[in-house]
Amino acid sequence: MNRNLIIGLILSGIAIFAALVSFIWTPFDHVLLNIPEKLQTPNGTHWFGTDHFGRDIFSMIMVGARTSIAVAFVAVGIGMGLGIPLGLWAAARKGSFIDELIMRANDLIFAFPSLVIAILITAIFGAGAVNAIIAIGIFNIPVFARVVRGAAMPIWEREFILAARVAGKNATRISIEHILPNVMNLLIVQATIQFSLGILAEAALSYVGLGAQPPTPSWGRMLADAQTLVSIAPHLALIPGFAIIITVMGLNLMGDGLRDYLNPRLRVART
Amino acid sequence: MKHFVSRLALASAMTVSGFAAQAANTDITVALQLEPPHLDPTSAAAGAIDSVLYSNVFEGLTRFMGDGSVVAGLAESWEISADGRDYTFKLRSGVMFHDGTTMDAEDVKFSLDRARGEDSTNAQKALFAGIKSVTAVDAHTVKVSLDAPNGNFLFNMAWGDAVIVAPESIEGIKQTPIGTGAFKFSNWVQGDKIELVRNDSYWGAAPALETATFKFISDPTAAFAAVMAEDVDVFSGFPAPENLPQFEADPRFQVLVGSSEGETILSTNNKMPPFDNPKVREAMSHAIDRQAIVDGAMFGYGTPIGTHFAPHNPAYVDLKSGSAYDPELAKSMLAEAGFPDGFETTLYLPPPSYARRGGEIIAAQLAQVGIKAQITNVEWAQWLETVFRGKDFGLTIVSHTEPMDIGIYANPEYYFQYDNPAFQQLMTTLNATTDPIKRTALLGDAQRMISGDYVNGYLFQLAALSVAKAGVQGLWTNAPTQATDLTGVSWAD
Numbered sequence: 001m002n003r004n005l006i007i008g009l010i011l012s013g014i015a016i017f018a019a020l021v022s023f024i025w026t027p028f029d030h031v032l033l034n035i036p037e038k039l040q041t042p043n044g045t046h047w048f049g050t051d052h053f054g055r056d057i058f059s060m061i062m063v064g065a066r067t068s069i070a071v072a073f074v075a076v077g078i079g080m081g082l083g084i085p086l087g088l089w090a091a092a093r094k095g096s097f098i099d100e101l102i103m104r105a106n107d108l109i110f111a112f113p114s115l116v117i118a119i120l121i122t123a124i125f126g127a128g129a130v131n132a133i134i135a136i137g138i139f140n141i142p143v144f145a146r147v148v149r150g151a152a153m154p155i156w157e158r159e160f161i162l163a164a165r166v167a168g169k170n171a172t173r174i175s176i177e178h179i180l181p182n183v184m185n186l187l188i189v190q191a192t193i194q195f196s197l198g199i200l201a202e203a204a205l206s207y208v209g210l211g212a213q214p215p216t217p218s219w220g221r222m223l224a225d226a227q228t229l230v231s232i233a234p235h236l237a238l239i240p241g242f243a244i245i246i247t248v249m250g251l252n253l254m255g256d257g258l259r260d261y262l263n264p265r266l267r268v269a270r271t
Numbered sequence: 272m273k274h275f276v277s278r279l280a281l282a283s284a285m286t287v288s289g290f291a292a293q294a295a296n297t298d299i300t301v302a303l304q305l306e307p308p309h310l311d312p313t314s315a316a317a318g319a320i321d322s323v324l325y326s327n328v329f330e331g332l333t334r335f336m337g338d339g340s341v342v343a344g345l346a347e348s349w350e351i352s353a354d355g356r357d358y359t360f361k362l363r364s365g366v367m368f369h370d371g372t373t374m375d376a377e378d379v380k381f382s383l384d385r386a387r388g389e390d391s392t393n394a395q396k397a398l399f400a401g402i403k404s405v406t407a408v409d410a411h412t413v414k415v416s417l418d419a420p421n422g423n424f425l426f427n428m429a430w431g432d433a434v435i436v437a438p439e440s441i442e443g444i445k446q447t448p449i450g451t452g453a454f455k456f457s458n459w460v461q462g463d464k465i466e467l468v469r470n471d472s473y474w475g476a477a478p479a480l481e482t483a484t485f486k487f488i489s490d491p492t493a494a495f496a497a498v499m500a501e502d503v504d505v506f507s508g509f510p511a512p513e514n515l516p517q518f519e520a521d522p523r524f525q526v527l528v529g530s531s532e533g534e535t536i537l538s539t540n541n542k543m544p545p546f547d548n549p550k551v552r553e554a555m556s557h558a559i560d561r562q563a564i565v566d567g568a569m570f571g572y573g574t575p576i577g578t579h580f581a582p583h584n585p586a587y588v589d590l591k592s593g594s595a596y597d598p599e600l601a602k603s604m605l606a607e608a609g610f611p612d613g614f615e616t617t618l619y620l621p622p623p624s625y626a627r628r629g630g631e632i633i634a635a636q637l638a639q640v641g642i643k644a645q646i647t648n649v650e651w652a653q654w655l656e657t658v659f660r661g662k663d664f665g666l667t668i669v670s671h672t673e674p675m676d677i678g679i680y681a682n683p684e685y686y687f688q689y690d691n692p693a694f695q696q697l698m699t700t701l702n703a704t705t706d707p708i709k710r711t712a713l714l715g716d717a718q719r720m721i722s723g724d725y726v727n728g729y730l731f732q733l734a735a736l737s738v739a740k741a742g743v744q745g746l747w748t749n750a751p752t753q754a755t756d757l758t759g760v761s762w763a764d
Binding site: 031032033035036038052053054126127209213214215227228229231232 | 491492495511513514516517563566567628630631632634635636638645646647648
């Protein structure tokens with residue numbers, strides 16, 4: 001275990017822990033308005049203070065972690081679920097028409113900034129957490145397809161693949177049984193990084209009002225709500241801001257750490 | 272030494288020019304949140320048009336003053352026939368449009384006939400509905416005959432939708448408005464600003480300002496920054512009430528808190544089940560804590576209301592007690608109406624913070640009694656399409672900013688679809704009544720009727736909030752109509 005991996009695990013562990021605990025316990029009901037107690041700075045009762053409606057920010061951050069993680073998790077799932085088979089297929093039929101078709105379609109999606117895709121989708125289907133998931137998920141497909149295809153192609157040249165062919169396995173079985181396990185390391189690292197990007201994208205979409213709709217707490221919308229209040233209650237913006245930073249940084253460090261940890265050559269060098 | 276002298280000279284030059292600029296400050300920059308879609312106040316509902324042009328560029332026969340009174344405008348006097356059906360207006364002489372043509376009785380006839388015509392696109396056609404004929408008696412006398420006496424006629428003629436336009440310039444009015452006002456339209460940079468310059472051949476008292484620039488800043492954060500940085504001199508209709516205490520504490524600024532004509536309501540689709548059941552609407556009205564909404568969404572600015580009527584109007588009746596906050600009563604009423612577990616509905620929220628923040632509070636309050644209101648934040652265009660024209664909504668929050676607009680409840684096609692023949696009859700009677708005491712009584716009945724039918728959730732009267740530099744004087748504090756009247760504005764020395 002290297003230092004990046006440990007720090008990354010701890011930081012992202014905090015966010016995941018907060019999200020899990022929020023299912024059974026939060027200090028206050030996160031949708032309960034208590035307007036006479038609005039805009040309190042952090043204190044003994046409200047550990048992170050209260051927002052402009054008197055809601056407990058600590059509870060909102062906990063439930064917001066749930067929203068962020070759920071959106072990013074499902075979005076990465078969509079990206080992997082569709083991107084990996086497409087990448088494997090393209091690699092198996094390298095140079096063929098189907099390879100060209102998949103990869104050029106990927107280029108097409110990749111060429112759009114993710115936020116533009118998201119705005120497009122939410123403009124057509126309406127704003128909401130589900131559409132945010134779809135938008136971020138679609139953006140993830142080409143990422144995984146490319147990584148898988150790039151990593152799979154040299155493996156197809158290896159002797160053990162030739163052996164498998166001689167044994168009579170078809171391309172689908174080879175892809176699943178031999179190629180996929182060999183690119184898994186890369187995929188885990190990529191998934192971690194995409195996960196952090198997904199959290200960032202969810203925050204960005206919520207910030208512009210296209211993500212989870214109120215009263216579902218979301219870190220991005222907490223930032224947007226805090227915008228005009230920043231000069232009188234800076235903690236309203238700082239706290240969700242730090243929550244995003246900690247989670248995204250944690251996941252990135254974890255990705256870096258995992259890459260080193262899972263890389264067989266580096267591991268040999270260390271021992 | 273030489274260096275020092277030149278610095279001194281520079282410093283004194285700067286001081287002198289500084290004084291000069293201050294002494295001759297006849298320019299003003301006014302920021303507004305919304306930009307007009309075009310510049311013809313007589314063919315669109317957009318209040319943003321009047322915010323720029325009313326009284327500054329366009330004038331009507333009568334006009335609103337800042338205190339809400341209606342006084343003579345382009346008509347210097349009028350006579351009303353004994354039966355209340357004929358109004359004979361004596362027009363001011365020597366009034367010129369900005370293009371140099373004279374304003375006379377023919378222009379008045381043209382404007383009124385255009386507004387009430389079959390193909391008129393006037394947003395307030397009801398204002399002109401009772402006019403039977405308009406006759407130009409001579410160049411400076413116009414006779415308007417009504418179908419029936421209308422106690423509101425002079426008030427109606429003061430609206431921004433009833434301003435006098437000229438047939439010569441009507442073609443290009445949407446881009447180049449030509450009126451009779453104290454300021455001439457000069458330039459419009461779309462998406463940024465509209466510039467006006469003083470009309471030197473104005474018939475009335477010359478305004479103190481030479482030029483006026485209207486800038487459009489929609490984002491509340493940018494609005495705050497623009498005022499703080501003194502990029503604008505006035506922000507009329509400041510969008511972020513939470514920032515006002517900071518301006519109040521800053522000696523560079525003054526904060527104007529007045530009353531507006533904006534009844535902010537939880538508009539309810541009276542045709543959509545379960546809201547077609549009056550019991551459900553009544554239950555809902557008891558689930559809403561108005562003061563919490565004023566405090567939470569408007570940071571205390573705003574007056575709770577119990578009906579669709581402005582509290583500063585002498586005819587206002589306080590009916591808040593009929594819908595006092597009582598969640599337990601709301602729950603039992605819902606159970607009586609057949610919804611012991613509540614129900615689900617939609618809540619559409621347009622961009623202003625009274626709607627977005629107010630909506631979150633109302634959704635939470637409704638949730639307390641079991642009503643699950645699914646919030647959808649929408650832009651204005653989408654709101655107009657889905658809610659206002661499409662009538663495809665359960666609940667929405669909006670502020671009705673037109674003055675004396677209780678008459679919208681007499682239109683069963685209006686987006687909240689309240690269809691009560693008794694109310695429609697009441698409005699017909701009201702329009703035909705000229706006696707002020709009887710009118711007040713009828714207006715009271717109208718307020719009681721819509722309040723008792725719980726047509727909409729009546730929340731609060733929007734406050735008119737403006738921020739200006741300390742030296743600006745003569746601005747309207749209240750907003751009796753949507754306007755930024757600059758004719759009386761000047762800089763203190």
